[in-house]
Amino acid sequence: MTLVLTGARRVERGRQAMRWIGIATILVAAPLAGICIGETRIPLSTVLQVLANRLWDAGYAVDPIDEGIIWSYRLTRALVAGACGAALAVCGVILQSLLRNALADPYLLGISAGASTGAVLIAVAGLGAGMVPMSAGALLGALLAFGLVTLLAQLSGGGTGLRGTGQIILAGIAGSQLFNALTSFIIARSANAEQARGIMFWLLGNLSGVRWDDVWLALPAAAMVLLIGLWHIRALDAFTFGAESAASLGIPVRQVQAVLILAAAIATAVMVSIVGSIGFVGLVVPHAARFLVGVRHARLVPASALIGMVFLIAADILSRVMIPGQVLPIGVVTALVGAPVFALILIRGRASS
Amino acid sequence: MIRASDLGWRTRGKTILQGATLEIEKGEVLGLIGPNGSGKSTLLRMLAGLLKPSQGHVELAGQELARMNQREIARITAFVAQQADTSDRISVRDAVELGRTPWLDALRPWSEEDSRHVANALATVEMQGFETRDWITLSGGERQRVHIARALAQAPQVLLLDEPTNHLDIHHQLSIMRLIGRLGLTTIVALHDLNQAMSCDRLGVLHQGRLIALGSPAEILTPELLHCVFAVSATELIDPTDGTRVLRFRSMTQALPDMNRHDVS
Ligand SMILES: Nc1ncnc2c1ncn2[C@@H]1O[C@H](COP(=O)(O)OP(=O)(O)OP(=O)(O)O)[C@@H](O)[C@H]1O
Numbered sequence: 291m292t293l294v295l296t297g298a299r300r301v302e303r304g305r306q307a308m309r310w311i312g313i314a315t316i317l318v319a320a321p322l323a324g325i326c327i328g329e330t331r332i333p334l335s336t337v338l339q340v341l342a343n344r345l346w347d348a349g350y351a352v353d354p355i356d357e358g359i360i361w362s363y364r365l366t367r368a369l370v371a372g373a374c375g376a377a378l379a380v381c382g383v384i385l386q387s388l389l390r391n392a393l394a395d396p397y398l399l400g401i402s403a404g405a406s407t408g409a410v411l412i413a414v415a416g417l418g419a420g421m422v423p424m425s426a427g428a429l430l431g432a433l434l435a436f437g438l439v440t441l442l443a444q445l446s447g448g449g450t451g452l453r454g455t456g457q458i459i460l461a462g463i464a465g466s467q468l469f470n471a472l473t474s475f476i477i478a479r480s481a482n483a484e485q486a487r488g489i490m491f492w493l494l495g496n497l498s499g500v501r502w503d504d505v506w507l508a509l510p511a512a513a514m515v516l517l518i519g520l521w522h523i524r525a526l527d528a529f530t531f532g533a534e535s536a537a538s539l540g541i542p543v544r545q546v547q548a549v550l551i552l553a554a555a556i557a558t559a560v561m562v563s564i565v566g567s568i569g570f571v572g573l574v575v576p577h578a579a580r581f582l583v584g585v586r587h588a589r590l591v592p593a594s595a596l597i598g599m600v601f602l603i604a605a606d607i608l609s610r611v612m613i614p615g616q617v618l619p620i621g622v623v624t625a626l627v628g629a630p631v632f633a634l635i636l637i638r639g640r641a642s643s
Numbered sequence: 644m645i646r647a648s649d650l651g652w653r654t655r656g657k658t659i660l661q662g663a664t665l666e667i668e669k670g671e672v673l674g675l676i677g678p679n680g681s682g683k684s685t686l687l688r689m690l691a692g693l694l695k696p697s698q699g700h701v702e703l704a705g706q707e708l709a710r711m712n713q714r715e716i717a718r719i720t721a722f723v724a725q726q727a728d729t730s731d732r733i734s735v736r737d738a739v740e741l742g743r744t745p746w747l748d749a750l751r752p753w754s755e756e757d758s759r760h761v762a763n764a765l766a767t768v769e770m771q772g773f774e775t776r777d778w779i780t781l782s783g784g785e786r787q788r789v790h791i792a793r794a795l796a797q798a799p800q801v802l803l804l805d806e807p808t809n810h811l812d813i814h815h816q817l818s819i820m821r822l823i824g825r826l827g828l829t830t831i832v833a834l835h836d837l838n839q840a841m842s843c844d845r846l847g848v849l850h851q852g853r854l855i856a857l858g859s860p861a862e863i864l865t866p867e868l869l870h871c872v873f874a875v876s877a878t879e880l881i882d883p884t885d886g887t888r889v890l891r892f893r894s895m896t897q898a899l900p901d902m903n904r905h906d907v908s
Pocket residue numbers: 654659677678679680681682683684685686725
């Protein structure tokens with residue numbers, strides 16, 4: 291009997307170890323692939339040598355141009371893409387759980403619309419007289435829009451709380467429409483053709499201008515929302531049967547809602563300000579993750595982060611290689627590739643149930 | 644165990660409940676009866692700390708309810724709502740495991756003891772063998788029993804049940820009522836079936852937002868009161884097998900003389 295038990299436990303422990311090895315492999319392999327693959331393919335050995343040079347002063351002889359591309363362009367790009375994918379996916383999980391709405395997504399709260407208005411105000415209308423970077427404008431716009439949306443939700447009879455969570459979604463839709471219209475208005479009034487094209491590109495998601503200071507913004511934001519999400523896995527689970535049921539299970543509902551939604555809003559605002567609005571990730575990755583690991587958040591939150599990371603790095607690679615000599619907006623790729631993949635998952639999920 | 648004094652709740656200028664004063668001893672089973680919209684769920688939600696009373700206050704296990712945090716309340720009180728559903732594809736075991744939430748945190752992870760509570764709760768409501776079933780595949784009565792199991796997994800001292808027997812077949816209705824009696828927990832249960840209400844220790848009658856009567860079933864379930872509150876006329880019958888009282892009801896608003904004659908003959 292004990293023999294069987296220890297045997298079973300050993301199998302379980304072995305499986306656990308395999309899982310961790312798998313996760314670690316993905317965490318390392320995805321950014322590496324993001325660095326190697328591009329318009330010019332760089333051999334893995336060169337990439338590893340550059341990383342060793344930079345991280346541990348290994349002193350390998352590498353072409354300085356290659357080194358520059360790898361360290362300042364490809365690596366930053368891969369890191370920001372990964373952080374952004376992970377953060378948006380976790381934000382999606384959080385909002386879908388708290389708002390009890392399968393269609394909730396980080397951009398629903400007016401955040402991306404506000405960010406684009408902020409960015410356009412800086413870049414096109416010339417607010418801040420060139421002293422304020424566009425991403426700062428986007429961040430401010432995002433937070434302002436989110437504030438307005440929450441206020442509207444509160445005024446319309448309690449956005450969150452025990453019984454009404456529908457209001458904040460409606461308020462988010464109204465806020466998004468308003469800010470999108472403002473953005474279009476500013477572009478139509480003040481932008482020349484060149485600027486309009488640049489803004490369009492940014493609005494659809496763009497990783498090409500990403501540098502190290504963006505990395506130091508994106509990584510902490512992603513880590514913050516991931517850690518806060520992981521800290522609240524039991525609370526997120528408790529919302530399964532609604533906010534009132536969560537409260538009867540001892541969850542301080544208002545406080546948890548405030549902390550989690552604010553964290554998601556800040557993380558999303560930071561991401562939008564760096565890379566523009568990349569749709570689809572926050573909405574679809576959580577659903578894909580649910581098909582794979584189930585609905586319990588102890589697995590769902592890390593799985594979503596991992597899938598979101600891989601998905602966005604892969605989308606970034608595709609955006610660079612799909613049309614030779616031209617970079618597509620990453621938002622276009624996430625939707626073009628993501629929608630069919632998601633359709634497949636939906637069909638397979640149905641078949642297996 | 645629970646003491647509510649002068650509880651009231653009003654919303655948008657409308658008084659939903661007022662002046663509810665009651666006291667429940669440890670281990671007592673109190674049934675709440677009353678027509679639709681009389682305030683049973685509202686009262687239960689206030690006693691569970693889910694709704695802030697706009698008047699009066701509640702004392703739970705010697706402490707002021709308003710001063711306790713949600714977690715402290717949940718460790719004493721488990722609440723089964725009249726309706727709680729999900730579109731998530733959660734398994735039965737996972738749903739019952741949610742009941743352990745108030746006892747867990749980052750420093751106290753899931754343990755053998757929690758698994759034991761979950762298994763016991765499932766066995767108590769006769770839902771063993773359903774552990775891996777998806778919530779959405781369950782029937783209404785099975786869902787209700789899983790909710791009750793979730794409440795039991797909370798290891799509460801006080802059980803607040805809002806119409807726990809609706810959706811249940813007659814066997815499970817009786818077994819849930821018997822279970823409530825057997826558990827020995829302080830229980831407040833909102834009921835519609837007045838014959839089931841007879842098995843409670845005491846009954847409270849809500850009518851238009853007021854607690855109009857409180858006492859033993861024999862005192863409460865009188866033809867006059869039933870007439871006044873539910874607008875039915877009741878006849879008392881004695882079950883010859885064990886001598887218990889059984890109530891039979893006829894509507895007062897629609898006279899159906901033909902059916903009555905048929906029944907009597
Ligand atoms: N948030 C609210 N706003 C306005 N009215 C409410 C609200 N909640 C409850 N009510 C009203 O309060 C009254 C009491 O509701 P409650 O749910 O307590 O009734 P109940 O006795 O449980 O009825 P039932 O037997 O149908 O479950 C109802 O008339 C209901 O419409």
